[in-house]
Amino acid sequence: MDNAAIVGVAQTKYERRKKDQIFADLVFDVTRAALDDAGLGIDDIDSVVTVSNDFFDGRTISGMAVGDACGGQDKNISTVSGDGTFGAFYGLMRVLSGYKATIVVAHCKGSEGSLPLATNGMFDPIFQRHLGIDAISSAAIQANVYLTRYGIREEDIAQVSVKNHGNARRNPFAQLPMEITVADVMKSRKIAEPLKLLDCCPISDGAAAIIIAGEEVVARCKTKPAWIKGVAHCSEDYLLGDRDLANPVALRDAARRAYKMAGIRNPLAEIDVAEVLEPFSYMEPLWLEGLDICEPGKGFRMIDEGVTVMGGKLPVNPSGGALSANPVLVAGLARLIEASLQVRGDAGARQIKGAGTALAHGFNGPCGQSHCVWIVGGNR
Amino acid sequence: MTEWLKDVEPLTLKGQIAVPYTWWAGETGSRFLVSIRDKRKILGTKCKECGKVFVPPRKNCGRCFTNMEEWVEIADEGVIKAHTIVHYAHPLQPVGPPFAYALIRLDGADVDFLHLIKKDLDKIRNGLRVKAIFSEQRTGHILDIDSFELI
Numbered sequence: 001m002d003n004a005a006i007v008g009v010a011q012t013k014y015e016r017r018k019k020d021q022i023f024a025d026l027v028f029d030v031t032r033a034a035l036d037d038a039g040l041g042i043d044d045i046d047s048v049v050t051v052s053n054d055f056f057d058g059r060t061i062s063g064m065a066v067g068d069a070c071g072g073q074d075k076n077i078s079t080v081s082g083d084g085t086f087g088a089f090y091g092l093m094r095v096l097s098g099y100k101a102t103i104v105v106a107h108c109k110g111s112e113g114s115l116p117l118a119t120n121g122m123f124d125p126i127f128q129r130h131l132g133i134d135a136i137s138s139a140a141i142q143a144n145v146y147l148t149r150y151g152i153r154e155e156d157i158a159q160v161s162v163k164n165h166g167n168a169r170r171n172p173f174a175q176l177p178m179e180i181t182v183a184d185v186m187k188s189r190k191i192a193e194p195l196k197l198l199d200c201c202p203i204s205d206g207a208a209a210i211i212i213a214g215e216e217v218v219a220r221c222k223t224k225p226a227w228i229k230g231v232a233h234c235s236e237d238y239l240l241g242d243r244d245l246a247n248p249v250a251l252r253d254a255a256r257r258a259y260k261m262a263g264i265r266n267p268l269a270e271i272d273v274a275e276v277l278e279p280f281s282y283m284e285p286l287w288l289e290g291l292d293i294c295e296p297g298k299g300f301r302m303i304d305e306g307v308t309v310m311g312g313k314l315p316v317n318p319s320g321g322a323l324s325a326n327p328v329l330v331a332g333l334a335r336l337i338e339a340s341l342q343v344r345g346d347a348g349a350r351q352i353k354g355a356g357t358a359l360a361h362g363f364n365g366p367c368g369q370s371h372c373v374w375i376v377g378g379n380r
Numbered sequence: 381m382t383e384w385l386k387d388v389e390p391l392t393l394k395g396q397i398a399v400p401y402t403w404w405a406g407e408t409g410s411r412f413l414v415s416i417r418d419k420r421k422i423l424g425t426k427c428k429e430c431g432k433v434f435v436p437p438r439k440n441c442g443r444c445f446t447n448m449e450e451w452v453e454i455a456d457e458g459v460i461k462a463h464t465i466v467h468y469a470h471p472l473q474p475v476g477p478p479f480a481y482a483l484i485r486l487d488g489a490d491v492d493f494l495h496l497i498k499k500d501l502d503k504i505r506n507g508l509r510v511k512a513i514f515s516e517q518r519t520g521h522i523l524d525i526d527s528f529e530l531i
Contacts, residue, residue: 020390058395058397092428114470115471116470117470117472120470120472124405124436126405126409126436127409127436127522128494129472129495130472130521130522130523131522131523132470132473134470135483137481140481141462141463141464141482141483142462143464143479144462144506145461145462148506190467191467191468192465192467192468193464194464239491239494240492240494241483241491241492241493241494242492350519362509371449
């Protein structure tokens with residue numbers, strides 16, 4: 001496809017606790033900044049998608065609370081309660097169905113509620129919720145399946161944390177830029193085996209926004225567009241016990257359809273940079289396998305082989321990824337923003353030289369139940 | 381941050397959101413829970429199209445998009461397919477850490493069943509067999525199975 005583009009992006013700095021700004025303040029700031037980035041005014045926007053979750057926000061219809069802050073009055077505003085990449089997908093559909101420009105805003109303050117309690121709410125209330133399972137413990141089960149199936153060592157996945165926290169040092173929006181070693185990860189506090197503290201994302205506050213526009217508006221924008229080349233999402237079974245947790249089939253399906261739409265035959269050769277949603281270290285290599293960037297069971301070798309590091313054949317998460325800041329739901333939109341900045345050439349110190357094609361990925365649900373894959377390009 | 385905010389502690393307002401909710405376990409869930417409560421028997425449902433046996437039971441096979449009407453008794457023993465030993469606490473966990481979650485392939489089922497392991501944490505490995513320990517006081521709740529233990 002070649003008739004819609006991301007023309008404006010903005011993120012807050014991600015922090016452990018934003019005491020001076022409420023949700024609406026965060027959303028107003030990123031809305032203004034995304035409009036400024038695009039060179040558009042609020043009147044140029046005729047469709048609004050907000051991304052938020054009622055459990056995380058501690059209120060119902062949480063999207064309505066930020067409608068004023070993103071210029072939603074008198075406009076068609078709707079909310080996606082899921083990862084920001086899915087909100088962007090909805091925003092794109094609106095543009096493809098005739099709206100001129102959609103702004104997609106996402107916000108979350110992990111600091112204000114309780115993530116274990118909120119993420120326990122993902123699970124079936126009859127059979128599973130009373131066991132106390134949550135996002136971290138379910139991820140740890142997935143890590144256990146993945147590591148044992150392929151004989152992956154905990155040190156191998158610790159490398160992802162080292163790489164991504166290191167990359168975050170070049171990203172002014174990241175929450176946890178850190179120079180750490182595999183030994184630091186290994187000796188960090190056990191959370192849920194095999195995951196240790198430094199295998200896990202931090203709790204984060206933040207917001208992000210993108211503007212998706214059709215051709216007519218793209219032509220008026222001041223910023224180089226990130227053309228949307230391909231996008232797809234796919235979901236698999238709800239209950240963890242029904243799934244093969246070490247084989248992300250929904251991701252593979254979404255990736256193949258996004259590649260087909262974008263005309264990509266060999267993703268490793270044709271994609272210049274990837275931003276994948278990895279709130280836990282083991283997820284990055286597992287998702288790379290689902291993205292057909294490497295064979296199943298080989299994802300953990302990509303750092304040692306120098307493929308996914310800065311300067312490698314396919315750098316992954318130059319921003320530092322979700323390990324370095326994970327405002328839930330916002331984090332997927334941040335991946336799409338980073339991919340867009342890369343193909344624009346506007347990624348600052350984390351820029352991959354000459355990046356023409358970038359991949360962004362997000363997921364919803366425990367252990368990546370559903371995935372959304374985006375391919376953006378600098379040229380139409 | 382706005383200048384004047386540097387001199388004051390921003391205010392917070394505490395809420396206590398405890399929204400009461402009562403979930404009906406439904407026809408299928410009720411039969412499963414009542415069987416555990418009254419007979420200490422774990423039941424699953426079987427799809428007539430793909431032949432898969434699901435536990436916990438459900439009314440529809442998501443893959444075949446069919447109704448499942450056949451009930452099957454499943455063993456209270458099985459094999460650990462995946463596990464994690466949890467070292468952090470939160471108020472919704474039914475037991476204090478350390479404890480384990482395991483995905484258990486009960487004999488006779490074709491999917492894995494999520495539950496707790498509380499003992500012998502240092503001995504847990506995928507592939508080991510475990511057996512359900514039923515609670516003495518059973519109320520028609522998933523925790524009528526207290527946990528699983530290594531055999």
